[in-house]
Amino acid sequence: xxxxxxxxxxxxxxxxxxxxxxxxxxxxxxxxxxxxxxxxxxxxxxxxxxxxxxxxxxxxxxxxxxxxxxxxxxxxxxxxxxxxxxxxxxxxxxxxxxxxxxxxxxxxxxxxxxxxxxxxxxxxxxxxxxxxxxxxxxxxxxxxxxxxxxxxxxxxxxxxxxxxxxxxxxxxxxxxxxxxxxxxxxxxxxxxxxxxxxxxxxxxxxxxxxxxxxxxxxxxxxxxxxxxxxxxxxxxxxxxxxxxxxxxxxxxxxxxxxxxxxxxxxxxxxxxxxxxxxxxxxxxxxxxxxxxxxxxxxxxxxxxxxxxxxxxxxxxxxxxxxxxxxxxxxxxxxxxxxxx
Amino acid sequence: xxxxxxxxxxxxxxxxxxxxxxxxxxxxxxxxxxxxxxxxxxxxxxxxxxxxxxxxxxxxxxxxxxxxxxxxxxxxxxxxxxxxxxxxxxxxxxxxxxxxxxxxxxxxxxxxxxxxxxxxxxxxxxxxxxxxxxxxxxxxxxxxxxxxxxxxxxxxxxxxxxxxxxxxxxxxxxxxxxxxxxxxxxxxxxxxxxxxxxxxxxxxxxxxxxxxxxxxxxxxxxxxxxxxxxxxxxxxxxxxxxxxxxxxxxxxxxxxxxxxxxxxxxxxxxxxxxxxxxxxxxxxxxxxxxxxxxxxxxxxxxxxxxxxxxxxxxxxxxxxxxxxxxxxxxxxxxxxxxxxxxxxxxxxxxxxxxxxxxxxxxxxxxxxxxxxxxxxxxxxxxxxxxxxxxxxxxxxxxxxxxxxxxxxxxxxxxxxxxxxxxxxxxxxxxxxxxxxxxxxxxxxxxxxxxxxxxxxxxxxxxxxxxxxxxxxxxxxxxxxxxxxxxxxxxxxxxxxxxxxxxxxxxxxxxxxxxxxxxxxxxxxxxxxxxxxxxxxxxxxxxxxxxxxxxxxxxxxxxxxxxxxxxxxxxxxxxxxxxxxxxxxxxxxxxxxxxxxxxxxxxxxxxxxxxx
Numbered sequence: 001x002x003x004x005x006x007x008x009x010x011x012x013x014x015x016x017x018x019x020x021x022x023x024x025x026x027x028x029x030x031x032x033x034x035x036x037x038x039x040x041x042x043x044x045x046x047x048x049x050x051x052x053x054x055x056x057x058x059x060x061x062x063x064x065x066x067x068x069x070x071x072x073x074x075x076x077x078x079x080x081x082x083x084x085x086x087x088x089x090x091x092x093x094x095x096x097x098x099x100x101x102x103x104x105x106x107x108x109x110x111x112x113x114x115x116x117x118x119x120x121x122x123x124x125x126x127x128x129x130x131x132x133x134x135x136x137x138x139x140x141x142x143x144x145x146x147x148x149x150x151x152x153x154x155x156x157x158x159x160x161x162x163x164x165x166x167x168x169x170x171x172x173x174x175x176x177x178x179x180x181x182x183x184x185x186x187x188x189x190x191x192x193x194x195x196x197x198x199x200x201x202x203x204x205x206x207x208x209x210x211x212x213x214x215x216x217x218x219x220x221x222x223x224x225x226x227x228x229x230x231x232x233x234x235x236x237x238x239x240x241x242x243x244x245x246x247x248x249x250x251x252x253x254x255x256x257x258x259x260x261x262x263x264x265x266x267x268x269x270x271x272x273x274x275x276x277x278x279x280x281x282x283x284x285x286x287x288x289x290x291x292x293x294x295x296x297x298x299x300x301x302x303x304x305x306x307x308x309x310x311x312x313x314x315x316x317x318x319x320x321x322x323x324x325x326x327x328x329x330x331x332x333x334x335x336x337x338x339x340x
Numbered sequence: 341x342x343x344x345x346x347x348x349x350x351x352x353x354x355x356x357x358x359x360x361x362x363x364x365x366x367x368x369x370x371x372x373x374x375x376x377x378x379x380x381x382x383x384x385x386x387x388x389x390x391x392x393x394x395x396x397x398x399x400x401x402x403x404x405x406x407x408x409x410x411x412x413x414x415x416x417x418x419x420x421x422x423x424x425x426x427x428x429x430x431x432x433x434x435x436x437x438x439x440x441x442x443x444x445x446x447x448x449x450x451x452x453x454x455x456x457x458x459x460x461x462x463x464x465x466x467x468x469x470x471x472x473x474x475x476x477x478x479x480x481x482x483x484x485x486x487x488x489x490x491x492x493x494x495x496x497x498x499x500x501x502x503x504x505x506x507x508x509x510x511x512x513x514x515x516x517x518x519x520x521x522x523x524x525x526x527x528x529x530x531x532x533x534x535x536x537x538x539x540x541x542x543x544x545x546x547x548x549x550x551x552x553x554x555x556x557x558x559x560x561x562x563x564x565x566x567x568x569x570x571x572x573x574x575x576x577x578x579x580x581x582x583x584x585x586x587x588x589x590x591x592x593x594x595x596x597x598x599x600x601x602x603x604x605x606x607x608x609x610x611x612x613x614x615x616x617x618x619x620x621x622x623x624x625x626x627x628x629x630x631x632x633x634x635x636x637x638x639x640x641x642x643x644x645x646x647x648x649x650x651x652x653x654x655x656x657x658x659x660x661x662x663x664x665x666x667x668x669x670x671x672x673x674x675x676x677x678x679x680x681x682x683x684x685x686x687x688x689x690x691x692x693x694x695x696x697x698x699x700x701x702x703x704x705x706x707x708x709x710x711x712x713x714x715x716x717x718x719x720x721x722x723x724x725x726x727x728x729x730x731x732x733x734x735x736x737x738x739x740x741x742x743x744x745x746x747x748x749x750x751x752x753x754x755x756x757x758x759x760x761x762x763x764x765x766x767x768x769x770x771x772x773x774x775x776x777x778x779x780x781x782x783x784x785x786x787x788x789x790x791x792x793x794x795x796x797x798x799x800x801x802x803x804x805x806x807x808x809x810x811x812x813x814x815x816x817x818x819x820x821x822x823x824x825x826x827x828x829x830x831x832x833x834x835x836x837x838x839x840x841x842x843x844x845x846x847x848x849x850x851x852x853x854x855x856x857x858x859x860x861x862x863x864x865x866x867x868x869x870x871x872x873x874x875x876x877x878x879x880x881x882x883x884x885x886x887x888x889x890x891x892x893x894x895x896x897x898x899x900x901x902x903x904x905x906x907x908x909x910x911x912x913x914x915x916x917x918x919x920x921x922x923x924x925x926x927x928x929x930x931x932x933x934x935x936x937x938x939x940x941x942x943x944x945x946x947x948x949x950x951x
Binding site: 019046047048049051053054056063064067068069070071072073074077080081082083084085086087088089091092109110113312315316318319320322323325326327328329331332333335336337338339340 | 371374375377565567568569570571572573574583586587590595597599616617618619620622624626627628630631634635636637638639640641642643644646660661663664668754755756757791792793794795796797798799800801802803804812813
């Protein structure tokens with residue numbers, strides 16, 4: 001099942017597309033594209049072994065902008081298409097580009113099932129909390145109360161938090177990144193590529209035209225230190241301008257504390273362990289939001305579990321070794337037959 | 341003991357409550373008959389509910405078996421009706437020939453059950469059954485008696501009642517019990533008591549007829565089949581379809597991929613293919629119909645023989661994705677085992693009403709190849725052919741079968757793989773610097789298949805209109821017109837790959853009967869009988885629907901009258917009207933969830949001939 005590596009060192013240029021990138025100037029998608037073009041050569045697979053799949057939406061134009069095998073599908077179905085590709089040929093590295101509407105509205109069913117099955121795919125969820133390509137209708141991640149073209153009096157729906165969906169669907173990998181932080185984008189995409197199984201990265205992405213600054217209360221430089229918690233495996237969950245704030249568990253709930261206040265010491269702060277199978281802390285981390293909490297970024301959950309594809313290939317192998325039916329002639333002549 | 345007479349063919353129908361084991365009983369009778377040398381066709385007729393309320397008409401499950409010398413269909417009406425309770429008698433007496441033998445389990449004719457079945461009086465005490473030969477067998481009592489040393493509880497003891505009835509029918513048709521014994525031994529390997537009990541009951545049923553005078557008619561020997569020499573097996577249409585797809589994958593040297601979601605009556609294809617990982621069948625049970633087809637489209641992109649199987653409602657859900665396969669020009673086989681519609685409709689009953697959907701049910705100009713199987717056994721070849729055409733022309737292909745073919749079974753002459761035609765998909769060559777995703781063979785308009793992983797052929801395809809040749813996204817007006825034309829012409833050119841349409845009977849007969857798909861058996865029998873009666877009638881049956889065989893227009897011109905018969909309200913006839921504007925067609929349609937009967941067809945044809 002191992003994916004064949006390239007015999008030569010590849011560069012960004014090997015994956016550069018000849019297509020004009022048609023995203024709006026200032027769109028967060030450009031940053032994700034740059035990050036992917038940066039890490040594909042680093043991953044080292046033969047360039048023909050990458051396959052990028054998408055559904056419909058601005059971000060779903062992604063396959064045209066990377067020179068790999070690519071499939072631009074129909075609305076919501078990227079995960080289903082990628083599933084078929086991966087099952088048919090597990091020796092391909094599958095990358096899915098999808099938006100919040102594509103993944104959590106019309107494609108919600110495929111989204112939870114590709115996760116539940118632990119299909120070995122890398123799934124980038126561009127979350128700009130709006131339908132951009134259709135010019136500004138609210139999506140399942142739009143904030144309640146927001147005025148959009150289809151919610152002139154405010155959105156009534158409660159929004160989805162993609163992290164909760166992923167973990168709730170028994171996801172083995174969930175990470176969060178921001179479009180304005182290229183370095184962190186590269187890091188989580190690298191971690192995603194290293195993960196066997198369904199790896200979901202939610203990118204808080206800005207739509208400059210239809211939902212500008214939707215993530216600003218978290219992503220703006222002025223809030224960066226106070227409202228962003230960057231998780232690192234094995235490290236305490238510390239944030240804040242003075243690196244003096246952290247998380248502890250109190251009564252089974254997360255709580256923000258100040259180191260040096262009320263007797264709190266650095267060793268009291270929770271240590272991040274993305275590899276724990278128990279979803280409790282991961283779920284709470286994914287749910288955190290201002291004003292009481294920072295938003296968690298980086299790899300929130302990365303748990304080892306056999307992938308759908310590993311088990312599938314194992315069954316294929318076993319059946320090929322032990323079944324009496326080795327060719328269609330065997331099958332046709334099996335069971336009850338008679339001569340006339 | 342009664343004397344013996346010989347018959348060309350007989351129809352036996354087993355009916356009972358849906359838990360009474362009628363499907364198994366019917367299958368054992370048909371398999372035994374086939375082993376004994378009869379040609380066979382079967383038709384299961386079961387309710388959508390797994391266990392509807394006991395003793396109600398809604399819960400009646402049936403299995404009809406037609407055996408004889410030359411069998412085209414499962415038969416109209418039966419010679420022997422086995423009814424395990426009053427409700428099954430009430431709902432099925434109309435399917436018994438006048439004078440038929442009616443076997444009932446008289447123990448079940450309690451006042452309560454008789455009322456539940458909707459009878460005002462006990463049918464044995466009024467005139468309901470006049471003109472039939474009734475055998476009122478105490479099947480429950482005798483079954484309990486036969487197993488009294490094995491099972492003492494009522495439920496276990498009565499579970500083999502169906503075997504008693506089977507034994508009786510075996511006696512009537514002078515069949516051996518050996519096949520049934522060996523089946524029971526295999527099936528219940530882990531439960532010796534069940535084997536013993538069932539064997540005891542089936543032979544008790546046989547001996548009951550043999551040792552008493554309940555069956556006073558002569559025993560019947562059904563003529564053996566005169567079929568081409570060869571090795572045969574019994575096969576249902578769904579299994580034949582599954583195997584045809586496996587055969588095509590092996591011939592094309594590709595992995596088979598099936599992405600599918602369970603739906604009646606197509607589920608057996610998914611179940612069957614799930615068994616053959618040893619043959620490289622990559623089967624994915626998807627989260628819904630859309631994921632079924634989308635995963636298949638992905639698998640096709642990745643170089644598999646990709647298929648999805650469904651029934652009418654599922655085909656509706658797949659429409660958008662079929663358009664994607666049309667646009668990306670990828671091979672894909674979509675099997676639609678049709679059932680009564682619209683909506684959920686009649687899940688377990690047969691109909692041919694998805695034809696419009698198959699031909700036209702997509703947004704945009706989205707032509708697909710459409711073929712239809714016409715018997716349970718030939719579903720194997722039509723599945724194979726659907727796959728071959730799809731792979732060789734890079735065009736999604738819809739295979740229409742139906743519940744009648746899918747669940748029904750027939751004798752199948754086992755082919756050798758070496759005798760099946762080759763399948764040669766138009767693969768691109770690695771590192772071909774002239775490769776372009778939408779460059780076409782200018783004779784066939786077929787594009788090449790370049791598969792992820794192949795060196796030097798990276799490209800992107802998708803649902804947006806693509807530029808001719810290069811395949812970049814294009815909204816250019818002229819390019820769109822050109823690509824629409826290419827896709828339509830590519831499908832029309834498939835007519836060059838298919839044989840001429842054949843006609844049974846004189847080519848200038850007054851009346852031409854036209855059918856398509858699953859109605860072949862009854863139509864052919866009706867026409868053959870009428871030709872034998874000296875009527876000026878001919879018959880042509882379509883398997884290639886889109887495109888039609890090239891000589892179709894020629895055939896139509898030669899007959900004074902044409903009647904198109906189908907189990908819908910006229911979908912094929914209207915398609916023919918579109919294609920052949922100047923031809924006038926009569927039509928004969930039925931949407932009762934049932935196959936055609938030979939009798940009703942002949943009546944209609946005679947009327948038309950006299951008109």
